[in-house]
Amino acid sequence: xxxxxxxxxxxxxxxxxxxxxxxxxxxxxxxxxxxxxxxxxxxxxxxxxxxxxxxxxxxxxxxxxxxxxxxxxxxxxxxxxxxxxxxxxxxxxxxxxxxxxxxxxxxxxxxxxxxxxxxxxxxxxxxxxxxxxxxxxxxxxxxxxxxxxxxxxxxxxxxxxxxxxxxxxxxxxxxxxxxxxxxxxxxxxxxxxxxxxxxxxxxxxxxxxxxxxxxxxxxxxxxxxxxxxxxxxxxxxxxxxxxxxxxxxxxxxxxxxxxxxxxxxxxxxxxxxxxxxxxxxxxxxxxxxxxxxxxxxxxxxxxxxxxxxxxxxxxxxxxxxxxxxxxxxxxxxxxxxxxxxxxxxxxx
Amino acid sequence: xxxxxxxxxxxxxxxxxxxxxxxxxxxxxxxxxxxxxxxxxxxxxxxxxxxxxxxxxxxxxxxxxxxxxxxxxxxxxxxxxxxxxxxxxxxxxxxxxxxxxxxxxxxxxxxxxxxxxxxxxxxxxxxxxxxxxxxxxxxxxxxxxxxxxxxxxxxxxxxxxxxxxxxxxxxxxxxxxxxxxxxxxxxxxxxxxxx
Numbered sequence: 224x225x226x227x228x229x230x231x232x233x234x235x236x237x238x239x240x241x242x243x244x245x246x247x248x249x250x251x252x253x254x255x256x257x258x259x260x261x262x263x264x265x266x267x268x269x270x271x272x273x274x275x276x277x278x279x280x281x282x283x284x285x286x287x288x289x290x291x292x293x294x295x296x297x298x299x300x301x302x303x304x305x306x307x308x309x310x311x312x313x314x315x316x317x318x319x320x321x322x323x324x325x326x327x328x329x330x331x332x333x334x335x336x337x338x339x340x341x342x343x344x345x346x347x348x349x350x351x352x353x354x355x356x357x358x359x360x361x362x363x364x365x366x367x368x369x370x371x372x373x374x375x376x377x378x379x380x381x382x383x384x385x386x387x388x389x390x391x392x393x394x395x396x397x398x399x400x401x402x403x404x405x406x407x408x409x410x411x412x413x414x415x416x417x418x419x420x421x422x423x424x425x426x427x428x429x430x431x432x433x434x435x436x437x438x439x440x441x442x443x444x445x446x447x448x449x450x451x452x453x454x455x456x457x458x459x460x461x462x463x464x465x466x467x468x469x470x471x472x473x474x475x476x477x478x479x480x481x482x483x484x485x486x487x488x489x490x491x492x493x494x495x496x497x498x499x500x501x502x503x504x505x506x507x508x509x510x511x512x513x514x515x516x517x518x519x520x521x522x523x524x525x526x527x528x529x530x531x532x533x534x535x536x537x538x539x540x541x542x543x544x545x546x547x548x549x550x551x552x553x554x555x556x557x558x559x560x561x562x563x564x565x566x567x568x569x570x571x
Numbered sequence: 572x573x574x575x576x577x578x579x580x581x582x583x584x585x586x587x588x589x590x591x592x593x594x595x596x597x598x599x600x601x602x603x604x605x606x607x608x609x610x611x612x613x614x615x616x617x618x619x620x621x622x623x624x625x626x627x628x629x630x631x632x633x634x635x636x637x638x639x640x641x642x643x644x645x646x647x648x649x650x651x652x653x654x655x656x657x658x659x660x661x662x663x664x665x666x667x668x669x670x671x672x673x674x675x676x677x678x679x680x681x682x683x684x685x686x687x688x689x690x691x692x693x694x695x696x697x698x699x700x701x702x703x704x705x706x707x708x709x710x711x712x713x714x715x716x717x718x719x720x721x722x723x724x725x726x727x728x729x730x731x732x733x734x735x736x737x738x739x740x741x742x743x744x745x746x747x748x749x750x751x752x753x754x755x756x757x758x759x760x761x762x763x764x765x766x
Contacts, residue, residue, distance in 0.1 A: 245684075256612045
């Protein structure tokens with residue numbers, strides 16, 4: 224009897240269908256289960272750590288090749304260190320710091336990497352310079368900017384170093400994540416295009432397609448005792464993040480000129496499907512959300528069934544929004560990465 | 572990029588976009604404590620490893636829709652559920668071995684349940700009340716109010732070693748006094764008696 228009732232009690236606990244009293248008693252009982260464990264040796268723990276990780280990976284990375292364990296050092300790092308002794312230190316004299324006030328005490332990452340044998344592209348011309356990396360990715364380097372990249376990428380990741388501004392169009396390859404290092408921040412890319420620019424103590428990353436993660440480069444910002452860990456944000460198409468270097472602060476917002484974002488499967492249709500005739504406003508807004516991959520929030524839910532008539536094709540996103548606002552005597556506001564449509568008149 | 576420098580909050584965000592390196596760092600930061608926690612309850616290395624594996628593969632499967640605030644607390648709770656689930660299955664197996672008919676087994680009996688909750692509650696209270704006063708207080712602070720040994724040593728003005736000693740003594744005494752509700756029954760380890 225006891226056993227059956229007990230199993231039932233445990234099942235209710237796991238289903239989250241037990242009473243507070245039952246939950247409390249199981250919690251108490253659970254605390255009493257401890258057995259004293261002899262401490263395990265470091266060798267044993269290291270072995271368990273590896274074996275368990277391999278088992279977990281076997282499940283989590285079914286279709287792709289296994290990620291090598293951290294202990295395995297990157298080959299190119301060794302080559303780079305070796306190459307730095309041979310010495311490729313030609314360009315140091317001609318480099319210009321764009322943000323002198325900030326990086327005066329931070330050594331340039333690009334120079335450091337060139338010293339380690341990385342290739343370097345400097346754009347001293349007045350035009351955008353487009354280069355292709357060995358993985359097929361494109362980088363458009365803006366005037367006055369420079370990029371350092373390894374002669375050959377590591378087997379598990381692609382890392383490049385940027386000073387100034389550039390547009391990246393990165394080929395998708397989940398097994399070889401792409402990282403852009405830019406002074407104090409690192410941008411992690413998952414098959415996408417985005418721009419990075421660095422000026423006046425601010426670093427800005429804006430996404431056109433795909434998703435990127437932007438975080439502080441802990442090795443570059445002399446973290447103090449209290450803030451030992453660095454932070455980061457994720458941005459999606461038509462969003463941008465501005466990193467204030469002095470304050471170490473991320474602010475996310477919408478890019479100045481949102482463009483239709485392609486989906487995984489199709490290229491965007493900029494064509495004439497924004498022509499509406501007595502269409503409920505929520506459907507119009509849904510089209511905008513789908514096209515620009517941005518979230519639109521209604522302050523007044525009541526206007527969502529109002530009917531809209533008009534042709535919004537061939538207008539940019541903000542003009543489209545203006546036209547909708549005029550029709551319902553409302554206005555819009557950008558709140559972080561979302562657009563808030565302020566209350567307008569009700570239709571009924 | 573050295574993920575060891577990233578805060579837990581940042582790792583959680585990157586986990587959301589399927590960043591395997593963030594996932595690996597979460598594993599490296601947490602697995603050991605979770606493994607010990609499971610081992611403490613189950614006392615079987617293979618089972619403890621299986622539990623850790625399940626907890627992390629579950630985390631990976633849920634990565635895109637998770638809303639985790641505190642990763643170590645989240646994983647700790649996952650381990651607890653897995654341990655309880657294991658014990659529940661162990662009871663079912665045992666019940667099967669003792670030829671209890673399937674139909675009777677699945678039948679729920681709320682009177683039995685209420686009785687059990689009452690008995691177990693009383694037994695725990697009684698067992699704890701039998702401990703010396705100081706041991707009792709330390710045990711309650713540690714297990715029911717979740718203070719760290721360090722905190723307890725400060726509150727009670729004793730050394731951390733002494734706190735550990737009191738807790739070990741409590742567990743031994745409690746497990747003895749609660750024999751009816753838990754039985755060391757290898758290989759199922761923690762087991763339930765009396766029916």
